[in-house]
Amino acid sequence: MLRTLKVLRTLKRSLAVGPAVLAMAGTAVMVSGGAANAAATPGPGFPAHFSAPYVETWNSPSAMTNALNSSGTKYFTLAFVIDAGGCNAKFNGSTDVTDGSWTSAVNAVRAAGGDVMVSFGGASGTEEAVACSSVSAVKAQYKKVIDALNLTRVDFDIESGQESNTAANTRRDQALAQLQQEYAAAGKNLQVQYTLGTDTSGLPGAQLNLLRDAKAQGVNVSLVNPMTMDYGRPVSDMGQAAIDAANALHGQLGSIWTDKSSAQLWAMEGNTPMLGANDTPSETFTTANATAVLNFAKANGIQELSFWALGRDRQCGGSTNDPSNNCSGTSQSTYQFSTIFNGINGGGTTPPPPGGGSTGQITGIGGTCVDVNAASSANGTAVQLYDCNGSDAQSWTVGSDGTLRALGKCMDVTAAGTADGTKVQLYDCNGTAAQKWTKGSGNTLVNQGSGKCLDATDNSSANLTRLQIWQCFGGSNQQWHLPA
Numbered sequence: 001m002l003r004t005l006k007v008l009r010t011l012k013r014s015l016a017v018g019p020a021v022l023a024m025a026g027t028a029v030m031v032s033g034g035a036a037n038a039a040a041t042p043g044p045g046f047p048a049h050f051s052a053p054y055v056e057t058w059n060s061p062s063a064m065t066n067a068l069n070s071s072g073t074k075y076f077t078l079a080f081v082i083d084a085g086g087c088n089a090k091f092n093g094s095t096d097v098t099d100g101s102w103t104s105a106v107n108a109v110r111a112a113g114g115d116v117m118v119s120f121g122g123a124s125g126t127e128e129a130v131a132c133s134s135v136s137a138v139k140a141q142y143k144k145v146i147d148a149l150n151l152t153r154v155d156f157d158i159e160s161g162q163e164s165n166t167a168a169n170t171r172r173d174q175a176l177a178q179l180q181q182e183y184a185a186a187g188k189n190l191q192v193q194y195t196l197g198t199d200t201s202g203l204p205g206a207q208l209n210l211l212r213d214a215k216a217q218g219v220n221v222s223l224v225n226p227m228t229m230d231y232g233r234p235v236s237d238m239g240q241a242a243i244d245a246a247n248a249l250h251g252q253l254g255s256i257w258t259d260k261s262s263a264q265l266w267a268m269e270g271n272t273p274m275l276g277a278n279d280t281p282s283e284t285f286t287t288a289n290a291t292a293v294l295n296f297a298k299a300n301g302i303q304e305l306s307f308w309a310l311g312r313d314r315q316c317g318g319s320t321n322d323p324s325n326n327c328s329g330t331s332q333s334t335y336q337f338s339t340i341f342n343g344i345n346g347g348g349t350t351p352p353p354p355g356g357g358s359t360g361q362i363t364g365i366g367g368t369c370v371d372v373n374a375a376s377s378a379n380g381t382a383v384q385l386y387d388c389n390g391s392d393a394q395s396w397t398v399g400s401d402g403t404l405r406a407l408g409k410c411m412d413v414t415a416a417g418t419a420d421g422t423k424v425q426l427y428d429c430n431g432t433a434a435q436k437w438t439k440g441s442g443n444t445l446v447n448q449g450s451g452k453c454l455d456a457t458d459n460s461s462a463n464l465t466r467l468q469i470w471q472c473f474g475g476s477n478q479q480w481h482l483p484a
Contacts, residue, residue, distance in 0.1 A: 040150040041107050043115035046075060046191075048267070048438060048448055049298075051305045051341035052117065054079040057091040059311050061105035064116075067310055071335035072342055074114030077155055077306060078102075081118050081145055082125035087132040089141040093125050097148045106149060118145055119155040119195065121162065129172035130162055139175035146179070146190065155225070157195040164206045166213070173217035180220055184431060189401030193223035193304075195272060199231060200241045202248030211256055220431045223303050224253060225270030228293075234282035239289030242273050243296050263301055263418045264433065264449055270304035271297060275312060275337045276328025286330050290340045297344055301451065305341045313337050359397045360483025361388055362404070365476050366461030369394045372426050373464075377407040380414075381426040385456055385465040398482055402436035402448065403429060410435040413469055418450040421457075424467040443479040444472055453478045 046052070052075040055063055067073045081097065084090040091097055097118075106116050120142070121127040128141045146154065154176075162168065176192050183190045194214065196207040203211075203226065214221055226249055228242035235241050246269060253265045260268070271293060273285045290307075297305055307313075314320060314334045316327035323329030328337070362370040364385060371386035375393035388394060397405045404411040412427035416434040429435060433449030440446040445454040447469050455470035456477040472478065 040103050040148065041110055042150050043106075043110040043152065044113060045152050045189075046115055046117075047346055048446075048451070049301070049303055049344045049346055050075045051338070051344050052077045053307050053313070053338060053341070054119065054272075054309045056309050056311050057095065057102070061101045063310055064105050065108050065112075067313070067335055067338055068109060068112055068114065071338040073335070073338045074109065074112060074345070076109065076114070076116045076310070077119050078116055079119045079309070080122035080125065080157065081120045081128075082122065083128055083131035085131075087128065087137050087141060089120075089128050089145055097145050103149070115153075116149070116151075117153040117155050117193075118149060118151060119157050120145075121157040121159070121195075123157075123160050127156070127158065127162060127168070127172075129168040129175070130165060132171070135171050135174045135178075138171050139178055142175055142179060152189055153191040153193070153222070155193050155195055157227075158207075158210060159195075159197050159227070163196065163210050166209070169210050169213050170217060173214045173219050176214075177218035177220075180431065181218075184401065184429075187400050189399075189431075191222040192219055193225055193270065194221065195225040195227060195270070197230075198226035198228060198245045198249065200235075200244040200248070202245065202252050208252060208256070211253075215256055221257075221268070223268055223270050224249065225272050225304060225306065227272050227274075227308075229272075229274035229283070229285070229308070230279045231283065232280055234280075237289070238273065238278075238283060238285040239292035242271055242285075242289070242293050246271055246296065246300075246302065260416065261418045263451065264416060266301040267303050267433065267449070267451075269300075269302045270306060271302060272306040272308065274308045276330040276332070277323040279324075284330055287332050287336055287340060290337050294340055294343050302344070305344050307337055307341065310338070358483040359395060361390075361394050362396050362483070363388065363481045364461070364479065365456050365459070368461045368463075368465075370396065370467065370480070372406050375407070377409055377426065379409070379425075379427050383411055383424045383426060383467045384463075385461060385467070386463050396483065401431075402438065404437055404445075405429065411437070413447055413449060416449055417469070418452065420452070420468075420470045422450070422469050424454065424469065440472055442474050443481060444474060445478075445480050446472060454480060 054077045064076050081089050082093045084093045129138050132138045180190050226245050228245045250265055275285050277284050312328050314327050315332050320326045368385040369388040371384050372393040373382040373384055409426045410429040412425050413434040414423045414425050436448035437445045450469050452469040453472040455468050457466050457468050459477045
């Protein structure tokens, strides 16, 4: 699907090697032209579940705000950053990532409550880990883009044979692992996701090996996004094909991340079809298919839906009559796919609770304080309620990455559990979803790994009452007041 250059379906792929290919009501959001050195403002992050269609960076930056104003789409994936020659990352291999027009468009989206990520790679051009010969050089190019656009999430669309480049894969993964560690030390979260070709039976071997290397090199992978398109053969129901691929991926992810629950594995999944006519004849993804995929994603807790591409989310006709470039080739209204997939949005934003960076007491039922038992910093120490006393054991820092930290460690769901009653403990900060908390309805705190709320056991405010996770219902024992 994903095209890095404005190449109109010139890259046909055989499924035998690597199947799919990525080749608002209210006040309108306006994009103003910006100077070449305009600064990107920080964004709010992405919800636990979201839609972020791919935006072609060879088209006008105003495409994002047009979609936002017309369909309410608030999250976008900028495609693509590739090498301009000599280990130099640019939009589409030609436009500086500090370009004022794109920065202004990004700022407009963020001002409206949305956010963007950047996708490196695509079907054409050269991804930086291939173009650059050392880990340090790859890392410098990624950091240049991340810092220029104030990103908290990056996507890697690795296809067209580059997924089999094991040396490049290791350079990429080592660079990303280092960046995640460095940003975390500075209080910033960097989420990493991989977008990969798939068949209906799951990811091919090269793509799985790419993921295994990412884990081995220490990358904290937030999401794996299969390109549910271009299977290389006639497919009568592209919606069911995408669902079949998602089910197969679930088992494959479990074979790599063996410590994760079924719910956590679903929360690691994305799904990205090519809307309308695919590159392969007799493959057409319809609006009815989109609704089926949305319903499946919501039922199973899939994290992201996307599609290729925003510039094609309209029916062909008149001057927009090229399904390979500016329309979908299927019956639809303008931005209908965007509107359908927006139905997945929600689940709290990252970073979650307001007051990121603030330190102080967290109070709950009966005005009692969230407390670390015996002020111990040992892994596995109980997190409980206790009379407020101003001690370090009750001093919590709300991290910009969604963590709640005390005594140098993180509030953690034991063994990354998802069952009602799983206890909450103190543990070394490790960047997993079991340690990330988002603000839910009212003053609830929702754990990103389980989707459940921080809860005082048995609705009690007594000293030593253990904290746990439980299905969110908004009771008084699930209401928490964070430091201002």
